[in-house]
Amino acid sequence: MRRKISSQNDESISKGIFQPSDIAVWGVGFVLIVMFSNMLVRHICHAIIRFDCPTGWPISVFEFRLPDSTTVMNSVAIFFLFVLLINILWRFSYTLPLVILFGVALVLSTNLLHGWETGFITPIAGGGNDGLQYFHDAVKVHNWNDFIRDYNKLQPQLLTHTRTHPPGALVVFGIMIELFKKPGHISLFIAVVSVSLSTLFFYGFLSNMSVDIDLAKYSTFLFLLLPSIQIYYAASLDALIASLLLGVLYFLTHPHRFVSLIGSTIALFLTSFLTFGFVFVLPVIVGYEILRDRSVRKFILLVVLLSLCYSIINMNLGFNYVSAFETAAKLENPNGFRLLNEPISYLFTRLEGIFEILLFFGPYLGIPMIRGLRMSRKAGFLLTDLTWLAITSILCMFVLGTFRTGETARVCLFIYPYLMLPIIMYLSNRKVTALERNILLILVFSQTLFMQTFGTYFW
16 A cells, blocks of 8 residues: 655655755745744734733743853864764664664753753753742652542642643652652653654654655654754653654554554553643544544544543542643633633734744755645655644644643644654655765754754743
């Protein structure tokens, strides 16, 4: 039913990824669009009508910084280290252990540009004396069974992040605090686990989809260089969530039916216990099953098994998932559907959510992604179908008012693997030289390094 998606197929087109002039045009054009959009939105907000408008629009929580000489030198050193690493990867054919090792090293290095305190401690335990992070709630819990049992009553009194998530988010932080004690060490753990799981699941998924092995390994490393991955995979629960959602995708496409069902169920349960945003993947599952098998039996079975898991938890611990979901929705939108009571803020935060995702994706992947989406289907069920399903799903979430205050480059980390798929299709139909592949890696990482050097991000 599916042909192998190869980087050297019979229909390859000789034209490469870009012409030399494209690099400057895309980069400058992208910067100008971002700056103009920011000035336009802020002008509308301050001169015409007030609405929810962050200073760094479309980045929700952002502070520009002018780096000192030490930071600039460290940034240059990281760049040359990166060039060395991609040459080593090329010589060893992007073997996965090296992809994981170098991916972790780069995530840690780019975040160290902010220093240990700002890069690794503040994201976990920052937010003033009272705090607002999962960490601050987790250190107060002494009995986790009681916490889960009483979660529906405690939820409204919890801190900003915790109260809009299922109890699993805090349970995970409780485990990490027991294991590592210090916030900085928790950040290191999150980076290692998230990069490792994302690498294995993304490569495994591409293999399930019959992508050429060399292209799959290269694309996996390219994915790890995204600004969103480099910035938020060091110390964010959303990195673990995105990794588990990649696990759902990997098991969903696994060729062995039993492994696919059990793996998908476990990954879906773990994700749903960490975030209510797991609903993003449900339309993707439905669409994939319909396109592949013209059936939704597996989806129904997954929902039944997931419901059974939460029924057992409810019977044994008294935690009601549906009730917690409803409470989180009310806390996120206390005045009801935002379109009706704050229509202007609703509109601009929806645009903010979309633009922030695109900003952290960048021009050097954005344009190949568009080209990949425009390509006709050539190999049965293709990767671009999943991209369209994911885009449709997340846009529906935006329309419904989800992600009220933006921050989508972080909380929607799970969308980026899907945005990579048209690029992989595009590369598979181009005779791309090793030099062009390296240039693409350098361009994407350069955006990451620029954003880390001149910006500070907090959540």
